[in-house]
Amino acid sequence: MKKSEFKPKKARRLLISATAAAILFGTAACPALGSPDPESATTAESLDKMSREDVLASRKKLYDKIAATTRIPWYRIAAVDQYEHTLTKAHPKDRSHPKRLTGIYMNEPVWSGMFNPDRNDSNPRSISIFNGYGKDGSGDGRADMNDDMDVLYSMASYLLRHGQSEDDFGIALWEYYHNGRSVQRILQFSKLYEKFQTLDLSGHAFPLPVSASYSYRDTWGSGRSWGGYRIHEGTDIFASYGTPVRSTCYGIVELKGWNPFGGWRIGIRDLDNRYHYYAHLQGFEKSLNQGDIVTPGQTIGWVGSSGYGKPGTQGKFPPHLHYGIYRDSGLAEWSFDPYPLLRHWEAEERKAIKAKRKAGR
Structure with missing residues (x-):
């Protein structure tokens, strides 16, 4: 055997030995995020005791930490996480995981690596060898797939592979989900978070002014015959x-125009991945365009x-607003x-008006 042929083989053996030793004898903490932060750990028990405001504040702290480390804007990280929350709500059995602040879900093959023999591997070094996404954040x-910081840092690290620009972000989302609907939703969520600089965008309004003269009852599921039975x-x-x-929510105008069934109609997407459908309109607000942001009561x-x-x-038919609402499962809507939501929003708005009048006396 020639000496020149021996060196590459020896080098490969040394590399394999070094890798094996690293796996067996220790792992390194994430150099970007440093030592563990005991305050960032949130148990299921403590989550149950937290108010909605506390949960949102805790999530925002996590997003800010990841943003400071990776320089990915917090609102993009929040948008991915929120979209993942909506998927879990639509598919709770397929995406089951312990209760935590974050919604991002990666199954074992994605987290630990497709060909990793240890599906529960939490060693960052061995996970990286098998091209798993899991990292120590x-x-x-x-690299714990149910640790909030680990999950967020792993997703952020994946996004960074494609670059920092908004276009790079869109490409990364496509490569991850391979679903145009998913990309559109996350970009919409990101736009809303960037605009308002807060996670708390849960306000709602009744679709007509409660001071107006109107009437309604529960007509969902009744038969219709125009264009075929439905x-x-x-x-x-x-x-x-x-x-x-009026818009019932914070959202993005997704569709605007004519529909043979609904006439002049507008569709608005909210942060819970629900599509709000307003039909039979006499006309649109002229300044409103597809892609615009709307607020409750606008x-x-x-x-x-x-x-x-x-x-x-x-x-x-007599003048009326047809209001519908649809949930997106990631692949389809229903x-x-x-x-019930209309009755709740109506009651809340009347209550708020009454309280404001009382305070003004």
């Missing part, structure tokens, strides 16, 4: 022509009787009865 020397996927709120129609159009035909068809 808390600084305790372990069920009614919403609640009809009857009111006079020109009554303002006027988006006016009550009309458009629809059941080609663009411009009006008057085939409607659910909005009536």
